[in-house]
Amino acid sequence: MDKVKVLEKYLPPEAAPLIGRWIDYFKCEFKISRNRGSKFGDYRAPHQGKGHRISVNFDLNPYAFLVTTVHEFAHLHTWNEHKHKAKPHGTEWKNNFKKMMQPFFEKDVFPPDVKHAIVSYLNNPAASSCSDLTLYRSLRKYDAPKEDIHTVEKLPINAVFKLKDGRVFRKEEKLRKRYKCTELKTKRVYLFSPVAEVELVEG
Template sequence: MPDFSQQLSQYMPEAAAPIISAWINDTGCQFRIARRRRTKLGDYTAPFRGAPHKISVNHDLNPYAFLITTIHEFAHLQTWQQYKHRVKPHGMEWKGHYKQLMAPFLRLGIFPPDVRYAILQYMENPAASSCTDVHLYRALRKYDENVTEQCTIESIPTNSIFALENGRVFQKLEKLRKRYKCIELSTDRTYLIHPIAEVILIKEAAGIKK
């Protein structure tokens, strides 16, 4: 069987590469290093009309984020093998496989202490994307190359005016549980936006919109 360890070690911690290489061989998965995608870090496609399992992971992730995303997608593969389409994509079955697949990497001490701690917290209730977990996202961001300080919802003052990447303009209001209440200025509609959503600050601490 081919050994993909050398190629994989360019994108993930070296100690993890042989394990992932074995997973690829054992499942017959078509594993692809993908270009950067803003809407997702990786994806899984189930077998269809004779095609194999397919997993892709963005090439520009730091090694720990790349590995976590790879484990996330292999958990989808295992869930499909056991249940096909009979369960929710990120339901209890997927969460169980995710925790099981993550375990050997935690035992090997592959992750730095801050990332390991964030993973352990995240694993209490894994979500559809590691980016939705604020603590894990912050821990992983520290290991990005050429990291620059990004402007996020949580980093700007309340009542500030900001724009999203798509050009829509909002005013930040109060925090409701885990997300910030924001009002879109062109429509007066209210939205709840994740605290680590990247934004463009237009006007700091403006007066409350009437």
């Protein structure tokens, strides 16, 4: 099946031809991956005879899929230019991400709120894209509704919630950017991102 047709199932359709051309141009193995709770996408540099490899979670909404794809291609492009000399989300990567995002801005692919969040993220070199909560929240608005799934920040203090692996926690106070949560079984304290997805335990 034509790769552009496959990409159109995951990306805004007008973005698919350019991503298809990038896959060919950079000779990249591009994989649509199962959900990985800890990350949306991944880039692997050439190693032991394998070329560039990018994977992106299959269950992202089209705008999140595109932002993640461009994010990973910017890593690839930065590796081609600088190898290991550039920091993962350093200035070189930021500049490439900005340049590679430009064609999609010109095509007006993104809704205004997402575009605004990307632009403000790109003007804030301190944030890595995974921890940029404004961008993450604006992308999440376009997710299909998920029953019984909440973000930690939306739960009341002392709410009890569980993760996919079955571990159960109680939400406590906010410490700077993250929430302190205690695992009920072990009494160990963990720090959770405000946008971590969890299931509320009725009690």
